[in-house]
Amino acid sequence: MIALADGNNFFASCERVFQPRLEGVPVVVLSNNDGCIVARSEEAKALGIKMGSVAFKMRALMQRHGVKVFSSNYTLYGDMSQRMHQVLASEVPSCEVYSIDEMFLNLRGIPQPEAHCCRIRAKVKQWTGLPISIGIGHTKCLAKAANRLAKHHRRDVGVLHITPENREEWLDKLPVGKLWGIGPQHEARLLTKKIITARDFSLMKPSDIQKSMGVVGLRMLYELQGISCLSLQEIPPLQKQFVSAKSFGRPLTHLEDIEIPLASYTNRVSEKLREQGLVCAAVQVFLLTNRHRPDQPQYNPSMTTVIHEATNYAPALIAVALKLLRKIWKPGFQFKKVGVVLQDLSQHTQLDLFEPKKNWETRNRLQATVDSLHGAVRWGSMGYDESWKLRAEYKSHRWTTHVHELPIAKA
Amino acid sequence: MREMRVTVLGPAEELLSSEEIPFFCGGVRAGFPSPAGDYLEGSLSLQDMLIEHPAATFLIKVEGHSMKDAGILDGDIAVVDRALPPSNGRIVVAVVDDEFCLKRLVYRSGRCFLESANASFPPIEVSDCSENKIWGVVKHVIHTLR
Numbered sequence: 001m002i003a004l005a006d007g008n009n010f011f012a013s014c015e016r017v018f019q020p021r022l023e024g025v026p027v028v029v030l031s032n033n034d035g036c037i038v039a040r041s042e043e044a045k046a047l048g049i050k051m052g053s054v055a056f057k058m059r060a061l062m063q064r065h066g067v068k069v070f071s072s073n074y075t076l077y078g079d080m081s082q083r084m085h086q087v088l089a090s091e092v093p094s095c096e097v098y099s100i101d102e103m104f105l106n107l108r109g110i111p112q113p114e115a116h117c118c119r120i121r122a123k124v125k126q127w128t129g130l131p132i133s134i135g136i137g138h139t140k141c142l143a144k145a146a147n148r149l150a151k152h153h154r155r156d157v158g159v160l161h162i163t164p165e166n167r168e169e170w171l172d173k174l175p176v177g178k179l180w181g182i183g184p185q186h187e188a189r190l191l192t193k194k195i196i197t198a199r200d201f202s203l204m205k206p207s208d209i210q211k212s213m214g215v216v217g218l219r220m221l222y223e224l225q226g227i228s229c230l231s232l233q234e235i236p237p238l239q240k241q242f243v244s245a246k247s248f249g250r251p252l253t254h255l256e257d258i259e260i261p262l263a264s265y266t267n268r269v270s271e272k273l274r275e276q277g278l279v280c281a282a283v284q285v286f287l288l289t290n291r292h293r294p295d296q297p298q299y300n301p302s303m304t305t306v307i308h309e310a311t312n313y314a315p316a317l318i319a320v321a322l323k324l325l326r327k328i329w330k331p332g333f334q335f336k337k338v339g340v341v342l343q344d345l346s347q348h349t350q351l352d353l354f355e356p357k358k359n360w361e362t363r364n365r366l367q368a369t370v371d372s373l374h375g376a377v378r379w380g381s382m383g384y385d386e387s388w389k390l391r392a393e394y395k396s397h398r399w400t401t402h403v404h405e406l407p408i409a410k411a
Numbered sequence: 412m413r414e415m416r417v418t419v420l421g422p423a424e425e426l427l428s429s430e431e432i433p434f435f436c437g438g439v440r441a442g443f444p445s446p447a448g449d450y451l452e453g454s455l456s457l458q459d460m461l462i463e464h465p466a467a468t469f470l471i472k473v474e475g476h477s478m479k480d481a482g483i484l485d486g487d488i489a490v491v492d493r494a495l496p497p498s499n500g501r502i503v504v505a506v507v508d509d510e511f512c513l514k515r516l517v518y519r520s521g522r523c524f525l526e527s528a529n530a531s532f533p534p535i536e537v538s539d540c541s542e543n544k545i546w547g548v549v550k551h552v553i554h555t556l557r
Contacts, residue, residue, distance in 0.1 A: 020546075021509035086466040127467035127493050129546075400469060409504050409511035411475040411483060411527075 001107040001136060002228075003117055004143040005088050005124075007081075008131045008151065008158075010101035011039035014080045015070050017129035018399040018407050026067040030055050032281035032310050032344045034071055034393060071392035074282030074344050078304025079400045083128045091120045099241060100343060104140060117159045136161040140230045141223030144180045145198060149173060164226060171199035171224065181220055186213060198224065242280075244269040245339025251290065255329050258287070258338050259322055266314070266321040266340045273312035273342060280342040281310035283317060285324035288337040301328035310346060317342070461551050467494035469547065471504055473513055478502070481515065481528035487554045489513060491547035502549040507535065511546060 007013060011029040016022045026043035030036065037053050047065050049058060055069075062069060081100045089095050092105040105120075107113045117134040124132050133154075135146025142162045149170055150160035162170050177187035179198050189212065195201055202224040209217040219229040244265035252258050262285065273280060286302035303324045311317065321340050397405035462468045473487040481502065483489070489504065497503050499518045504511050505525055514525035514535070526534040537544060 020506040020511070023509075083466040090466075127464065129493065403470075406470050406472045406488070407511060408474050409471045409489065409513040411473050411478040411485070411513040 001110070001113050001138065002140055002143045003092075003105040003107055003113070003134050003136045004098070004140070004147045005103050005105060005117075005120070005132050005134045006147050006151075007084060007101035008133055009039055009041050010081075010130070011070075011072060011077055012041040012044070013130050014077050015068075015073070015396055016041070017080070019396070022068055026062075026065060027070070028058075028062070028067055029070045029072050030394070032072060032346050032392075035346060038072065069394050071395040072281075072344055073396050073398065074306050075304055075398040075401055076396065078282070078284050078302070078343070080128060080130060082302045084124055084130055084132070087124050087127050088120065091116075091123065100341075104143065105134075107136065114159060114161045117161075118157065121158050132158065134159045138162075138164075138226040139223040139228045141180055141220055142167070142226065145171065145174055145224070148178055167226065168199050168202075171202055172197045174198040176201050179220065179224075181216065186217075240343070240345060242269045242272050242342045242345070243339060245286070245337055247337045248335070251334035251336055253331070253334055255326065258329065258335060259325060262321055262325055262338050262340060263318045265338070266318045269340060269342055270312055270314040270317045273345070277347060278345045279310040279312045279347075280307070280317070281344040281346070282306050282342075283320045283324065284341040284343060285321050285328065286339050286341070287325075287328055287335050288339075289333050290336040293334075296334055297332065299330060299333045301330075303328050304341075304343070306344070310344070461490050461553075462492075463550070464492055464494040467547075468492050468550075471511065471513075473552070477527035477529045477532040478513060478515075479529050482554075483513065483528070483549075483552050484554060487552045489549045490551040490553065492550045493547040495548040495550065497545040497548050504546040504549060505537070506544050506546055507537070513549065516545065 012027040015027060015029065022041075024043070025041075026047055026049075027041040028037050028044050028049060029039035031038045034055055037049060037051065037055055037058065040049055040051065044067055047061065047067070049061070049067070061067075077100060084101070085095075085097055085103055088103050088105060092110070093108060094106040096104045098104055107116070110116050113136050117136060121132055121134055124130055133147055133150040135143045135148065135150050136159070137143040137146050146160045146162040149162075150158060153173065154160045160170070174197060176182060176190050176195055176198055177184070179201065182190070182201075190201065195204065202221065204221065206218055206221060209221050213220075222229050246261065246265065248261065282304055284302060284304040286300070288300050289298045290296060291298060291300075305320060305324060307316070307320060325338070397407070399405060399407050469491045471489045471491050473483055473489055474485060476485055478484075483502070491504050495501070497516055499516065501516055502513065503516045503525075504513055505516070506512075507525070512525070514527060517524045517526050517534070523537050524534045525537055
């Protein structure tokens with residue numbers, strides 16, 4: 001039995017934990033450089049504000065309805081994410097982090113999974129203030145589908161269990177386009193074949209699916225029928241972040257030994273960014289000790305930082321990753337794994353919609369050259385220098401990680 | 412190009428500051444030199460001493476004078492543990508008028524009050540003592556002497 005725990009409107013909820021005035025009010029969070037809307041509270045969704053919509057086009061509507069707008073605050077979200085994951089991990093035999101706000105939980109051997117997940121959900125809410133939903137099923141695809149259904153049909157309970165008995169009934173309530181891994185193109189084609197719901201999809205002939213969607217589609221079909229095909233390595237990578245993490249061949253204790261693999265993972269993951277024309281504005285680094293060795297001291301730190309200029313330039317990202325590593329590493333632990341997560345992704349061109357592409361390329365080359373001189377040459381007061389700066393006009397405090405930005409209680 | 416040798420001594424930051432305080436077990440004796448070196452037992456971590464549930468612990472700055480008789484002063488930092496149940500008599504961070512306030516939680520004859528520890532501040536009665544209104548329980552207060 002597998003569960004997927006997912007933070008409800010995660011970024012917006014993180015903002016709410018420290019600002020009670022946001023309770024019951026529409027809240028949106030903007031992407032890096034305040035470009036698009038990347039998170040919405042339920043109230044904001046009800047106003048018809050769409051995910052990914054361009055912020056300035058929404059400005060009038062948002063002002064009219066008193067929507068509270070925030071720049072993304074990845075330092076805060078990273079810290080809250082780690083807290084959420086810690087609470088979840090303490091309640092199940094094993095688990096795996098899927099994204100900043102999602103975690104798969106292994107429920108094997110837990111007698112009443114639904115009741116247990118209700119307790120987990122209440123614990124996450126009490127300990128961190130974050131509301132979550134949990135979907136339970138026999139496979140990862142079913143758990144993911146159950147999670148989505150829980151958000152729409154079980155909002156008060158927040159937990160939904162897809163069993164062999166109720167499977168078809170629930171899958172019939174899920175539009176096929178909302179299935180994990182079905183993009184708009186596949187959706188359009190399936191709809192023309194009268195495949196409307198996830199149940200329709202789960203009843204298709206394997207040969208029909210394989211023809212158009214290959215082995216990925218076939219796996220989804222079996223997963224929806226309750227036959228597990230997806231292990232940890234086979235999860236499709238998420239586009240909202242890039243992760244590179246590997247276990248070491250032998251446990252590493254020395255900082256210098258960990259720096260080398262981390263730099264190489266960061267380099268590799270930054271290549272993926274460049275391949276897709278993306279830049280990132282937040283970097284997270286984490287370290288893991290071997291949790292299967294309870295006789296050894298355990299320490300699983302993680303830290304997130306924001307970069308002032310979103311980038312995909314490898315040396316810059318490596319420098320940030322190494323700086324984070326040096327902050328979280330402590331002597332006396334046998335580390336098993338190090339990982340880097342690149343977050344707050346956006347299109348490379350987003351900063352500069354109104355400039356001709358050629359200018360951009362020149363500027364990128366210039367940036368790269370300046371970067372390569374490691375601070376020996378700095379930007380002068382060029383007219384467009386400011387446009388390189390990350391716009392973050394509506395950023396909340398880093399409530400949990402900076403001593404000068406702590407929340408205040410009146411006494 | 413001439414070769415240059417570099418010896419890394421260690422990061423300056425870590426040489427200058429450390430969050431761990433070396434801890435010696437064994438009393439101080441006058442007269443004889445203490446063989447303290449034999450008793451060095453790792454380090455004491457304030458982090459571990461003050462924070463029982465790291466995932467549920469938040470630091471909140473105190474502003475105001477209403478809790479002075481409980482030893483909580485303006486500018487102190489409260490270590491708030493959301494994992495602890497807000498039981499009668501505990502000092503809590505509560506939400507009043509959309510703001511955080513720090514008071515003592517008191518249940519009296521079926522009613523719920525937020526009391527100050529300063530005679531010039533009257534108690535506030537709250538109608539709703541649910542988790543939405545009680546944000547967390549104050550476990551320690553860090554007070555810097557000025």
